[in-house]
Amino acid sequence: MLLIAISGCQSAQAYLPTLVATAANPDSIGRARLEPEIPDNDWLPVTWTPAPETTPPTATRPRSVIPSPPTETPLPIPTNTPVTPSPTPSRTPSPTPPTPATSPQAKIRPISQYALREVIPLEAFPRPLGDNGWGIHWIPTVKQERDVVDRFINEVVRMHIKWVVFLNDGSNIGDNDYLVDRLVDAGIMPVMRLFRSNVSPYDGEMSAMVAHYRARGVYYYQLYNEPNVNEENTQGFANANQYALTWASAARDVIEGGGLPGLGALSPGGAFDHYTFLERTIQALRRNGDIWLLNRTWLSVHNYHGLRSLGDEDGFLLFRKYDEIIRNQLNRSIPMIGTEGGSYSINPLVEKDLIMFQYGYMRQAEPYFFAFSHWLLANGVAGSWDDRWEFQTLFRDGFVHPVVTDFFYANRR
Secondary structure, eight states: OOOOOOOOTTSOGGGOOOOOOOOOOTTTTTTTTOOOOOOSOTTOOOSOOOOOOSOOOOOSSSBOOOOOOOOSOOOOOOOSSOOOOOOOOSOOOOOOOOOOTTOTTTTOOOGGGSOTTSOOOGGGSOOOTTBOSEEEEOOSSSOOOHHHHHHHHHHHHHTTOOEEEEEEETTOOSTTHHHHHHHHHTTOEEEEEEEOSSSSOOOSOHHHHHHHHHTTTOOEEEESSOTTSGGGSTTSSOOHHHHHHHHHHHHHHHHHTTOEEEEEOOOTTSSSOHHHHHHHHHHHHHHTTOGGGGGGOEEEEEEEOTTOOTTOTTTGGGHHHHHHHHHHHHSSOOOEEEEEEEOOOSSHHHHHHHHHHHHHGGGGOOTTEEEEEESOSBSGGGTOOOGGGGGGOSEETTEEOHHIIIIITTTOO
16 A cells, blocks of 8 residues: 655655646636636625534634534535536534523524625634644554554544644545544544645545535645745745635635635745745735635644744744734634644653643633644554654654653643
8 A cells, every 4th residue: 555655844845755746837727717806895795595504613612512514515616617516425423412592602603604705703613522722643644544543543532632634635535534534433623634745736626525524524624735835836936926826726626615725834944934925825815806715714834843932932832923914914813723833852851841831832822723733643653654754753663752641641731
């Protein structure tokens, strides 16, 4: 079985494997299916009536329940080209208990009941039952054997992890069905990164893939990875304008399938400054008439901390600067999910103290910062052939990181 190993944020990007890709056409990316451009009024109504969904999550901690995926056909996206709806999937998870009528969040609607040009409030985005903001980046391969899935699902449950970021091979359908079902059954929120070795259009039927996994309980889909790194771009250099076009095209497919597209994630060490890249990407989306996509978008964050001082806002806390940029551009915050992060040292006890700080922070995290995810849960013992990530893992052959036993198992929040 071919296993594709994926690079982390702190890696030498030149070693990334290359998947089969369709050559990008800069003149056509992201524009073929655009609706006619209209004034920048994100609250403008649309003509369709959204279908009912289960009761939306509440906003208070402990954070809300994963809503049951709907069984209706995903909502259509404005386009000049007729769209054939994906068939309604058959798998329907158990229903979510209703929110009491007296709840202060009773007016928060399910995400499918917000118009495409209506801003979805932070409180309406799905979160797992008993959410503590603890996430983990799973394994750096796009699929795993069932015994590997079973072993490490048991570990993340024991560690009280509530968010798991995993890799899917582009628009592939089926390789991660078992993993997603196990995560959802365990009350863990899956976050799917759609692996692509560079910023170019995804192959295959993206909306059909999203509809398939949306029915299984996957709401969040990270598109591309570290676009501000030169090696991640087909033209050989990072370009916020090109990224905005390519991302918007894929984001429309995700929304069409019923999912929530992720913007980013940006590398703090990329050749193109990540703060400036984020700002220019949002500006490009506005110029292109795509700013409405951010109404149901989240930002993927790679907040590696290294060995910095705890208060350094260019380390773990860099999401604060991201939020300042976003509020300056949109006059509001959008959700952020940490999909990579961590601190590494030759001394595991130094690492343990820093990781405990990072996860402990989630007790009082800003309302827009949903989760933090350490890179990486496991590598070689989980079937990955690339040993470059071994020193960054919590589980190795004959080794369990002390932060697992002393902090996560003990649920020291």
